[in-house]
Amino acid sequence: MPAPRIGIRTDELPLYLTHATPHRGGGPRIVSFGGGHGLYAALRAFRLLTENLTAVVTVADDGGSSGRLREELGGLPPGDLRMALAALCDDGEWGRIWRDVIQHRFHSKGPLDQHSVGNLLISALWQLLGDPVEGLDWMARLLRAHGRVLPMSSVPLTIEADVELRPGGPTTVIRGQSLLASTPGRVGEVRLAPSGPPARQETIEAVAEAEVLNLGPGSWYTSVMPHLLVPDLAAAIIDSDALRCLTLNLPGAKAETADLSLVDHLESLHAHSPRLRFDYVLVDSEAAAAEPDLERIAGSLFEARLWTRPLVSRRPRQHDSLKLASCYRDMLLDAGISVDEQW
Incomplete structure (x- = not known):
């Protein structure tokens, strides 16, 4: 069951967090x-x-921290969205610090290993607010981002492709962004699931x-x-x-x-x-x-x-x-x- 939405009173926020997004x-x-x-x-x-x-x-990532959060929480994979937010961070001290924070990955022997701080923050906002775009807009406010970040689709997607693994050989269907990105061979048709x-x-x-x-x-x-x-x-x-x-x-x-x-x-x-x-x-x-x-x-x-x-x-x-x-x-x-x- 998704977490209930929380109410956020903008009159209680610092001024820079009340600015409309995008700037x-x-x-x-x-x-x-x-x-x-x-x-x-x-x-x-x-x-x-x-x-x-x-x-x-894109919202088809299924590897690393994004893939783990997508599988566990069932929402959009946050990694590529986090990268875009990091690119839009302000170049002042605030932006540089927060860019480093959201890009930081934990190193441990436990379940947090290789999780990105930004991925966790975005996922938390999505659970609290109940809407991916609203969560991304709040992250943009926090980062003082110079622009807006939007997902290409409202649902998590899976990429699959027909790949000729060796010249003249049979075509194999490769499913998943992380696997396709690392598979050698000649890519033919690319599809999304769900289609349309x-x-x-x-x-x-x-x-x-x-x-x-x-x-x-x-x-x-x-x-x-x-x-x-x-x-x-x-x-x-x-x-x-x-x-x-x-x-x-x-x-x-x-x-x-x-x-x-x-x-x-x-x-x-x-x-x-x-x-x-x-x-x-x-x-x-x-x-x-x-x-x-x-x-x-x-x-x-x-x-x-x-x-x-x-x-x-x-x-x-x-x-x-x-x-x-x-x-x-x-x-x-x-x-x-x-x-x-x-x-």
């Missing part, structure tokens, strides 16, 4: 889709350009109000593509009048997309969502130079302009948020959209 300031209304470290990098970049930022996050899951109304409204929609970077089949498998959300993205951009991954991924070129990434996305179009496809300039067909494929499949800039951090090899912010800024200005730079 609204200058800059375009941007919605970025994904999960995990890829979405984290995109959000850290976008928050330098706008205060009107919404993260829409509902989207959160708040998420649909955020997409409808957006001036910019960004998909990626991130684990292609388990963080990026699932958003296009939620029917109402996919329709909202496809039918939106907002500027749409796709941020491609860096080469060198392991397991899930280890054998995929960036052209393969585009072709697999198009196969799952053939009506989807983008205005820009963003990619690291060195990676683009290594695939001369990338510009042609981006144009033919998505009617998109290829936008290349140096995006790689020196160590470790991942997207550099400052370089990514510069790339997004130039792209938005090229499209005639002004930004609220906070460099």
